[in-house]
Amino acid sequence: MDLNSFFQQSYSRRPGLHVRAPGRVNLLGEHVDYNDGMVLPAALDRAVYLAAAPTDDQIVRLQALDLGETAAFRVDQVQDKVDLEGRPLPTWAQYPAGVAWVLLESGLEVNGAQVAYTSQVPIGAGLSSSAAVEVGFAALWRAMGGWSVDNLNLARLCQRAENQYVGVACGLMDQFASACGVDGHALYFDTRSLEWQPLPLPGGTVIVIADSGVRRSLTSSAYNERRRACEQAVEILRGYLPDICALRDVSPPEFAAYSVYLPTDVSRRAEHIVKEIARVESAVRALERQDAQIFGALMYAGHASLRDLYEVSTPELDTLVEITRQLPGCYGARLTGAGFGGCTVNLVDEGHAEGFIQALSEAYQQRTGKQAQVYLCRASAGVEVMPA
Ligand code: GLA
Numbered sequence: 607m608d609l610n611s612f613f614q615q616s617y618s619r620r621p622g623l624h625v626r627a628p629g630r631v632n633l634l635g636e637h638v639d640y641n642d643g644m645v646l647p648a649a650l651d652r653a654v655y656l657a658a659a660p661t662d663d664q665i666v667r668l669q670a671l672d673l674g675e676t677a678a679f680r681v682d683q684v685q686d687k688v689d690l691e692g693r694p695l696p697t698w699a700q701y702p703a704g705v706a707w708v709l710l711e712s713g714l715e716v717n718g719a720q721v722a723y724t725s726q727v728p729i730g731a732g733l734s735s736s737a738a739v740e741v742g743f744a745a746l747w748r749a750m751g752g753w754s755v756d757n758l759n760l761a762r763l764c765q766r767a768e769n770q771y772v773g774v775a776c777g778l779m780d781q782f783a784s785a786c787g788v789d790g791h792a793l794y795f796d797t798r799s800l801e802w803q804p805l806p807l808p809g810g811t812v813i814v815i816a817d818s819g820v821r822r823s824l825t826s827s828a829y830n831e832r833r834r835a836c837e838q839a840v841e842i843l844r845g846y847l848p849d850i851c852a853l854r855d856v857s858p859p860e861f862a863a864y865s866v867y868l869p870t871d872v873s874r875r876a877e878h879i880v881k882e883i884a885r886v887e888s889a890v891r892a893l894e895r896q897d898a899q900i901f902g903a904l905m906y907a908g909h910a911s912l913r914d915l916y917e918v919s920t921p922e923l924d925t926l927v928e929i930t931r932q933l934p935g936c937y938g939a940r941l942t943g944a945g946f947g948g949c950t951v952n953l954v955d956e957g958h959a960e961g962f963i964q965a966l967s968e969a970y971q972q973r974t975g976k977q978a979q980v981y982l983c984r985a986s987a988g989v990e991v992m993p994a
Contacts, residue, residue, distance in 0.1 A: 617669075628653040665679070685707060792805050814952040
């Protein structure tokens, strides 16, 4: 059913507003956003869509089309994380509720609303469907409330909602990409200074996503463990490099000199971060030269590092990446997002894209017995609000 009909069926009226909030794919710079590093995501042409109408009863009603579930909460009770009957809000409803909470905390108006929404971003696949939900709701309340906060700061509010209300310790990359995406461009984003710049992808290349079909859970302790290892590395290295605040501040030669003082596991995690940040810098220079070969080689190196040093890959993701080495027209491939399942991202010559998609799906099925969803995607614009 289309979203408008679903809205009408749910609320017996027509929606007043539509919101489109894209998912994201990360081309390079994985797990560096919580180490103050630089990342290179792009907003996707797959998005979360909201249809909404304001109400004056201070109640937010949610209809999640894909989940077939409904929930509602009172704006003035949002801090209690309960629905209208006082029952705990289900996790999926905590994302919009968390956004309402953080907006109120920041003194911004949150309107009562009837909302129906649907996600074209596959859920739990590492393409940031939850960040898209957050950014979509934040943009909706901004449009209804008439207050003005720019998209970058909207993303920061959404990250705070996820950290403090939902309880997931994510960085800022996903919300940033969903809010600030630029059509046809990757986004070079410095997560410390918050400066960013759109960069065109090498001419004649396209992005292909391959979904391994293995689902991940970001709330799993593995993500938090990785964060803790990075913090531990900073604490120890500060004994030798007193001016560092984050792994961002450690250069590869400094790391080589002092990594012997780190426990083995912590050293491997930190090595990934230090070198991944350097890879992003090299990748940006490659993009400026429109050099798809070098960019792709950095993607392959990034994957090997996520597999061997950061240990967030899975056999399925490794298989998807390995297969591409034999496929004509593929410049680079790597897992994208947090890992532990989800998708790979591939940089492919435009003329070879169709053959690549078919060959990758077939070889993956042959090797694993599993079905991968492999599809072309375009870097798209960030969140948009339109009259319905
Ligand atoms: C998840 C988090 C991001 C980032 C990536 C890994 O997507 O939400 O903040 O840490 O993992 O790069």
